[in-house]
Amino acid sequence: MTSEHKSLAENIIPSVQNKQLTSSIPSQYAYFKNPGDSFALPGDGIPVIDYSLLISEDTDQQAKSVSELGKACRDWGSFMVKNHGISEELYEAMFERCEEFNSMSDDEKQLFKMKKDVMDRIMFGCSSINMSSTQVRFWRDYLKLFVHPDFNSPHKPAGFSEKLLEISTKQREVMKNLLSGVSKSLGVEESYLYNIAEMDKGMDFCVMNIYPPCPQPELAVGLSPHTDFGLLSILIANGIGGLQIQQNGTWFNVKIPPKYLMVNLGDHMEILTNGKYKSVVHRAMVNNKTTRISLVTFYGAEVNNFVVPTPKFVDDNNNPLAYRGMKYGDYFIADQSSTTKGLDLVRI
Numbered sequence: 001m002t003s004e005h006k007s008l009a010e011n012i013i014p015s016v017q018n019k020q021l022t023s024s025i026p027s028q029y030a031y032f033k034n035p036g037d038s039f040a041l042p043g044d045g046i047p048v049i050d051y052s053l054l055i056s057e058d059t060d061q062q063a064k065s066v067s068e069l070g071k072a073c074r075d076w077g078s079f080m081v082k083n084h085g086i087s088e089e090l091y092e093a094m095f096e097r098c099e100e101f102n103s104m105s106d107d108e109k110q111l112f113k114m115k116k117d118v119m120d121r122i123m124f125g126c127s128s129i130n131m132s133s134t135q136v137r138f139w140r141d142y143l144k145l146f147v148h149p150d151f152n153s154p155h156k157p158a159g160f161s162e163k164l165l166e167i168s169t170k171q172r173e174v175m176k177n178l179l180s181g182v183s184k185s186l187g188v189e190e191s192y193l194y195n196i197a198e199m200d201k202g203m204d205f206c207v208m209n210i211y212p213p214c215p216q217p218e219l220a221v222g223l224s225p226h227t228d229f230g231l232l233s234i235l236i237a238n239g240i241g242g243l244q245i246q247q248n249g250t251w252f253n254v255k256i257p258p259k260y261l262m263v264n265l266g267d268h269m270e271i272l273t274n275g276k277y278k279s280v281v282h283r284a285m286v287n288n289k290t291t292r293i294s295l296v297t298f299y300g301a302e303v304n305n306f307v308v309p310t311p312k313f314v315d316d317n318n319n320p321l322a323y324r325g326m327k328y329g330d331y332f333i334a335d336q337s338s339t340t341k342g343l344d345l346v347r348i
């Protein structure tokens, strides 16, 4: 078993479970150089979209919500969603299963490690997926799953797969309505983004991030700054803070209230809109008290869909073509496995 396939718990935590020995992290996990580098302001101004209004039959209410959504996409590239109709109990039950997964022995978890490449339908691992592409290790374990068009999930712990399927199905509906709202906010037909990216056959990629308590949280990082691939990502966490998003160069702490979803616009929203809406830069912090778990689903195009800026958002004067086209599957593979990542793969 190579060390990157072991979980953090197996690699590091047993040796630090005895708290007397736990004062420092191994040097390859030291990310922040200065104590102020992880500073962020309170994210109280992060927009909140009322989903019930977005899908309301009342056209005035809906138009108001669409306009707020457009502003959130332009100003932040991210927003929270309330009144989405998915029960808090379902998410709580899911996080219980996530904790059970985390408590399984390393040998059990290794059943799900990457066997071939980043297109493996189920992948468990530690730190980042391709160790050679990041110099510093991330303080996290992950379980990556393709959940659409075919649904994949570990067969244990009991109930994990059932709860995840229920969440995937319900969130897909929310994603579809959010894309309708975003399309309307762009002045195009409501099914525009969904159809152009062939989202009915779209690749939904779900990642469970597990960030164990860290003895030096001011030095380590759970995930370094990045943007997500796909049109948008829906993120929930087990009530523990750690996510930070960047707006105009300033970092903000995200506190996701229970019953809310966090939504981040992804690179393919930026590409399709030729930069009118930007994917949001974000990172994950760790703490020294509690294991934080986040569950993120990246909603992207059909794997063979050639994603290219929409002509409507390109003109020779103020909006020259800013990104070259690339097949979604190729972008995903490159982003996950090469040193060139994210929009640098396609920026003109």
Ligand SMILES: O=C(O)CCC(=O)C(=O)O
Residues within 6 Å of the ligand: 207, 209, 223, 228, 235, 237, 242, 243, 244, 282, 283, 284, 294, 296
């Ligand atoms: O755990 C978080 O809050 C962030 C996770 C994330 O950004 C990701 O998985 O891409």
Ligand SMILES: [Fe+2]
Residues within 6 Å of the ligand: 226, 227, 228, 282
């Ligand atoms: Fe992310």
